[in-house]
Amino acid sequence: EAGVAQxxxxxxxxxxxxxxxxxxxxxxxATLYWYQQILGQGPKLLIQFQNNGVVDDSQLPKDxxxxxxxxxxxxxxxxxxxxxxxxxxxLCASSFGTTSYNEQFFGPGTRLTVL
Amino acid sequence: KQExxxxxxALSVPEGENLVLNCSxxxxxxxxxxxxxxxxxxxxxxxxxxxxxxxxxxxxxLNASLDKSSGxxxxxxxxxxxxxxxxxxxxxxxxxxxxxxxxxxxxxxxx
Numbered sequence: 001e002a003g004v005a006q007x008x009x010x011x012x013x014x015x016x017x018x019x020x021x022x023x024x025x026x027x028x029x030a031t032l033y034w035y036q037q038i039l040g041q042g043p044k045l046l047i048q049f050q051n052n053g054v055v056d057d058s059q060l061p062k063d064x065x066x067x068x069x070x071x072x073x074x075x076x077x078x079x080x081x082x083x084x085x086x087x088x089x090x091l092c093a094s095s096f097g098t099t100s101y102n103e104q105f106f107g108p109g110t111r112l113t114v115l
Numbered sequence: 116k117q118e119x120x121x122x123x124x125a126l127s128v129p130e131g132e133n134l135v136l137n138c139s140x141x142x143x144x145x146x147x148x149x150x151x152x153x154x155x156x157x158x159x160x161x162x163x164x165x166x167x168x169x170x171x172x173x174x175x176x177l178n179a180s181l182d183k184s185s186g187x188x189x190x191x192x193x194x195x196x197x198x199x200x201x202x203x204x205x206x207x208x209x210x211x212x213x214x215x216x217x218x219x220x221x222x223x224x225x226x
Binding site: 004006040048091093095103104109111 | 159212213216
């Protein structure tokens with residue numbers, strides 16, 4: 001079974017520029033998560049989708065971050081405009097079910113550097 | 116608000132030693148607890164998932180325990196190997212499936 005795919009793997013941009021990340025979850029997984037992991041810290045949830053609806057976006061900086069999940073499959077996360085403090089690894093994860101008992105599987109992440 | 120703490124932040128042991136990593140959480144109303152491994156520059160690999168009704172899970176040389184009432188979990192690694200060197204993260208799940216992570220324990224196993 002193919003894992004969670006993410007692209008690009010690395011991105012370097014100047015502050016105030018925009019950037020977009022893409023995630024393709026494991027086939028058949030209804031729930032998709034985007035996490036932000038700052039160096040030296042554990043991942044923090046940005047947004048959670050259940051099929052193509054948003055379950056939790058309470059920690060998403062909505063003035064600059066946006067995310068969508070088209071047709072309940074792929075998802076994109078966008079930052080516009082980027083700030084220095086957005087430098088982090090952005091991890092996408094998916095799980096089969098829509099309950100809290102389902103194991104989450106993570107992609108390799110996108111490492112963003114904002115200069 | 117749920118908070119997850121992992122102690123120690125870093126650990127260095129000689130090859131072959133048995134070791135224990137600790138994870139504590141402030142709110143016992145969790146749905147599951149997962150232990151992950153993260154290699155430098157890589158994503159997270161799930162090691163063990165313990166449902167809230169379970170006390171422990173085992174996979175190979177790994178054993179994870181869960182004590183909800185005291186808000187603690189431990190990851191036991193038997194006969195450590197240099198290939199076990201990585202950062203280990205524990206995370207607890209809320210009722211929506213959201214994972215709340217600790218900051219991780221970075222393990223180095225010396226040959």
